[in-house]
Amino acid sequence: MSIITYIVDNWGTLGPQAVTHIEIVAMSMAAAALIGLILGVFAARSERFSTLILGVTSTLLTVPSFALFGLLSIWVGLGNPPVIVGLVLYALLPVVRNTATGIRAVDPAVTDAARGMGMSPIQVLARVEMPLAAPAILGGLRQATVMVVAIATVGATVGADDLGQPILEALGRSSGTLAQVLAGVIPVALIGLTADLILAGVQRALSRGTAREAGG
């Protein structure tokens, strides 16, 4: 019984499911990156906001994904949307935390010099703090992405047509086989690994001159 044979035979369904899976992850991560960066910047500036937002995002991570997707489907309907929204919420913690930590780790002398030379607060952020925090931020994005790729499979329970489907089908039927489960699990692992490698590459490329190479 070959898992390879199974995947090849069922590529007609598995292929589109893999594409949907990647789409869901990409959309969630794009939104999480945007929201997380903004929240992270504010968290770096304000200790109180930092405590609040890290508390909220940590709490979100404790909600079981099955329950979260289910709850969200009440508001946004079944299918991909509740999964995307749920994954954004899960991805926030690592992104916010690493953004805030990365910005705070910038040497105060460097930002002092930047301000002293006449950079506006936005210029200091964009030209100095963000580039220097980039390795840490990318570290957060890597963590979040790997996590989200895996959790997206649970989205199948609320109707997302992603790689959770073959797993869910196999588990829900007495005739389900190990090959069927693996047909979902292996591509998911490959997607996660590939995404991590790509982001690791980006992280290295953005690490010029920064001593910190925050791991993912």
Place this chain on the structure above:
Amino acid sequence: MITFDRVSKRYGRVTAVGELSLEIASGEIVVLAGPSGCGKTTSLTMINRLVEPSSGTISIDGRDTAGMDVNALRRSIGYVIQQVGLFPHQTVAENIATVPRLAGWNRRRIAARVEELLEMVGLPPVEYGRRLPAELSGGERQRVGVARALGADPEILLMDEPFGAIDPVVRVRLQNELLRLQKVLHKTIVFVTHDIDEAVRIGDRVALLSQGGVLEQYARPVELLAHPASPFVAQFLGEGRMVRRLALLRVRDAHLAEPNGSGLPAETVGADASLRDALDAVLRAESGRVTVRDADTVLGVIDSESIREASR
């Protein structure tokens, strides 16, 4: 000219700087010196408004800085700090290009300026331009810091203990380089230090501050060493004031004696040497007299009496 008019800075009940009035003439190096907590750095950073005064006004060439656009003001003033604060993710050339870039210069003008500045601070552009700050020594970093501060050719340069973290040998070299640069550039330099030797060495004038930003004395170094205005100043200046002061005076300016009948002493000292070096030579000389030469010309003879006279 930078004018402090009754400038105060208070943090709650604590007064960091109290009613400071000070005039800093264009083209001079003015050193703000004093022990820690005397408000010297606060006073410095009120000039580029990294710290805003609680009361009083600071004006540059008669214009109140409080009314200026803060970022435009800062771009027109060079700023050098002890930790240098180079951008670690940018090359030396990119760092130096910071202010010209903010000011919107074109690429060619920026490149030419960066090259000029690197030459000026003694770092060959070809060798250093593409390096990252992490690949520089402490002294080289501070040179880049000075070059970066001079980026858009500001009239004013603020230096906050720029050589404080540098080992003594390199520090003296950097001080000399700054003085050499200043001879060419004629900037208005405000320089903060807690090191009184550095202060009298590089300052055209020294403003000595005590706790709470009180101006104890504002004078030329030779004046400060000869006539401390208060016990505080005398104590801060430390031991051996008059001998140290000799290092600031030049043989050329002393009243030299005519060579007498017994001929010229064999020992010589240059006209541009300090009186301290002259005194050293006098003490070593058999006759207690030393010939002063300016290249090949004999200017006269110096002895302990003429040194004593010149130092008063």
